[in-house]
Amino acid sequence: MCLALEGRVLEVKGKEALVDFGGVRRKVNSEFLKVRKGDKVLVFNNFVIERLQGG
Amino acid sequence: MFRVLPIKDKELFLRYAIPCGGVLVRRGELREELLRRLNRWVRDGEETDLPVGNIFKVATRMCTILAKRLGKNEIDAEVIRRYFLIEHEKALRWRKEIKPDLNVKECLVYPGRILKVSYDKILVKTPLGEKFFRKDFVGNLKRNDWVSVHYDYVAEKIKTSYVNRMLKRGRNG
Numbered sequence: 001m002c003l004a005l006e007g008r009v010l011e012v013k014g015k016e017a018l019v020d021f022g023g024v025r026r027k028v029n030s031e032f033l034k035v036r037k038g039d040k041v042l043v044f045n046n047f048v049i050e051r052l053q054g055g
Numbered sequence: 056m057f058r059v060l061p062i063k064d065k066e067l068f069l070r071y072a073i074p075c076g077g078v079l080v081r082r083g084e085l086r087e088e089l090l091r092r093l094n095r096w097v098r099d100g101e102e103t104d105l106p107v108g109n110i111f112k113v114a115t116r117m118c119t120i121l122a123k124r125l126g127k128n129e130i131d132a133e134v135i136r137r138y139f140l141i142e143h144e145k146a147l148r149w150r151k152e153i154k155p156d157l158n159v160k161e162c163l164v165y166p167g168r169i170l171k172v173s174y175d176k177i178l179v180k181t182p183l184g185e186k187f188f189r190k191d192f193v194g195n196l197k198r199n200d201w202v203s204v205h206y207d208y209v210a211e212k213i214k215t216s217y218v219n220r221m222l223k224r225g226r227n228g
Contacts, residue, residue: 003146003162004113005153024153032120033057042113045146049057049116 004044006052009035019043059108060119062130067211068118069097070192071139071164072111074206078162085110098191114138139164139210140203140217144224164205166218169198177202177209182222 007019007026015031019041030048035041042050062068073093079085089110095101108115118130118138127134143163160183167181167188176187177196181204188209196202196209201218203210 003143003150005150021153026153032116032123044113044117045142045149047117047120049113049120 004042004049007041007043009037009039009041011037017041017048019048057116057119059115060122060128060130062107062115062118062135064130064132064135065107066097067132068107068111068114068130068135069093070208070210071135071203071205072107072114073097073192074208074210075111075114075162077206094191117142136213136217139205140213140221141224144221161206164203164210164221166213166221167202167204169196169200169202171198172196179204179209 005021007021009017010020010025011018012030012035015029016027017030017035019026019028021043026046028043028046028048033048033051035048035051040052041048042052073090076085076090076093080087080090089105092103093105093110096103096105115130118134121138121142122128122130122134125134147163165181165183167179169177170180170185171178172190175190177190178185179188179202188204189207190196190209193202193209193211196212200212201215203213203217
C-alpha cells in the first residue's frame with residue numbers, strides 16, 4: 001500500500017493518461033477510473049486507482 | 056467512480072493487509088483502535104462488520120482490477136494471493152523507476168521456511184535473513200513449513216508453487 005504514488009494528469013488519450021510524478025512523466029492505465037487533464041491521482045503499478053481531492 | 060468488488064475471503068485479505076496497518080497508523084490514515092479490532096477479528100475470530108474495503112483502499116482497488124482482469128466478480132483467495140505475493144513486486148519495480156531513493160523493501164511479502172516454532176513467535180528464514188515473526192494469525196505450523204511473511208507477521212502457510220514464483224522474481228529482480 002505504501003507503493004502507490006500521487007501524480008497530476010497532464011493528458012488523456014482513451015484509456016491511457018500521461019501523469020507527472022514530481023518531474024517524472026509516465027503513461028498509465030486509466031481504464032478503471034476516468035480522469036481528466038489536471039486531476040490529482042493516486043497510481044499503483046501503472047494503474048490509476050483514485051482521484052484525489054484538491055485536484 | 057471506482058466500483059470495488061466485494062471481498063469474498065476477508066480473513067485472508069486481512070492476514071496480508073493488517074501488517075501494513077502500522078504504517079497507515081503512523082501516517083494518520085488509520086486509527087490504532089481500529090487496527091486492534093481488525094487484529095482481533097482475524098486472531099480471535101470475532102465477528103465484525105468493519106468496512107475492510109474502505110480501510111485498505113489501495114489493496115482493495117488493486118485486487119478489484121486484478122479480479123476484473125481475471126474475469127471474476129469478487130475478490131477471492133486467488134486474487135488476494137496474486138496481489139500480495141506476486142503483484143507487489145512489480146509495483147515495487149514500477150515505483151523504484153520513478154522514485155529510486157525510496158526503500159520500500161519491507162512493504163513486500165516474502166516466502167520463508169520455518170526454522171523454529173515457539174509459544175508466541177516463529178523463527179523464519181526468508182530472502183532477507185533469519186527473523187522472529189508474530190504468529191497471531193496462524194496455527195499448526197511446524198519446522199520446514201513454507202510460509203509467507205509480511206512486516207512482523209506470518210500471514211499463512213503457502214504452497215511451493217507460490218514459493219518458487221516468489222523466489223524466481225527475487226532472482227530476476
